[in-house]
Amino acid sequence: MIEMKDVWKVYSIDTVEVVALRSVNVRIQQGEYISIIGPSGSGKSTLMNIIGCLDRPSRGTYLFNDRNVSEYSDAELAHIRNRRIGFVFQMFNLLPRYDAVKNVSMPLLYAGVDGAKMEALSKDALLNVGLGNRLHHKPSQLSGGQQQRIAIARAIVNNPDIILADEPTGNLDSESGREIISIFKDLNKRMNVTVVLVTHDPSVARQADRTIRILDGALVQDA
Numbered sequence: 001m002i003e004m005k006d007v008w009k010v011y012s013i014d015t016v017e018v019v020a021l022r023s024v025n026v027r028i029q030q031g032e033y034i035s036i037i038g039p040s041g042s043g044k045s046t047l048m049n050i051i052g053c054l055d056r057p058s059r060g061t062y063l064f065n066d067r068n069v070s071e072y073s074d075a076e077l078a079h080i081r082n083r084r085i086g087f088v089f090q091m092f093n094l095l096p097r098y099d100a101v102k103n104v105s106m107p108l109l110y111a112g113v114d115g116a117k118m119e120a121l122s123k124d125a126l127l128n129v130g131l132g133n134r135l136h137h138k139p140s141q142l143s144g145g146q147q148q149r150i151a152i153a154r155a156i157v158n159n160p161d162i163i164l165a166d167e168p169t170g171n172l173d174s175e176s177g178r179e180i181i182s183i184f185k186d187l188n189k190r191m192n193v194t195v196v197l198v199t200h201d202p203s204v205a206r207q208a209d210r211t212i213r214i215l216d217g218a219l220v221q222d223a
């Protein structure tokens, strides 16, 4: 489903160049559950951003579902993100003025899904993450773990091929973190959605089928 060949990412600020990824080669198959670990600043988020078509490699090839997306325009990348990829972030990134259903429906709004269907799919996604009893709560009325579950519902509402979660438990207490991880596991098993999860927590990483370790922009372990 995903294939990176000799992918580099170099950021240039003024005259300074930061090599964030150096010659990364990786293949990911549909249905895998993968964790990415590595020290702060090692390039984990940069790698996630490229996998998620939020950014392009400076060099190398990136194939998503056999298409060479490293050559796609911004609009084409946005289309793939909206239809194929679900994102979950450390800070939840919910809209504070909207309730759970409305937050979850955002990707469908961009995809042009009509109102009734949008509401039904959003409620269904919230049921899938165990939030059927909080449909009309706003983020501020919910715990951190519940807010992250809304974010997961938003990530799955478009029925994506892959969920990318960048330190999704980083802002949660350990109990809520465990709940979030069990939701990812459950979605991976039930829906065969691919999950790639960045974490600092070794106990979270261990639950994945495969762990990729990244150090100073290079993939140093894949087991």
Ligand SMILES: Nc1ncnc2c1ncn2[C@@H]1O[C@H](COP(=O)(O)OP(=O)(O)O)[C@@H](O)[C@H]1O
Pocket: 011, 012, 013, 018, 019, 020, 038, 039, 040, 041, 042, 043, 044, 045, 046, 047
């Ligand atoms: N937009 C950017 N512009 C310049 N440098 C960046 C940018 N994003 C990340 N970097 C640099 O790239 C390296 C990798 O960053 P990042 O992928 O965020 O690491 P991690 O997620 O593992 O903490 C770091 O040295 C960081 O400072």
Ligand SMILES: [Mg+2]
Pocket: 044, 045, 046, 166
């Ligand atoms: Mg990061």
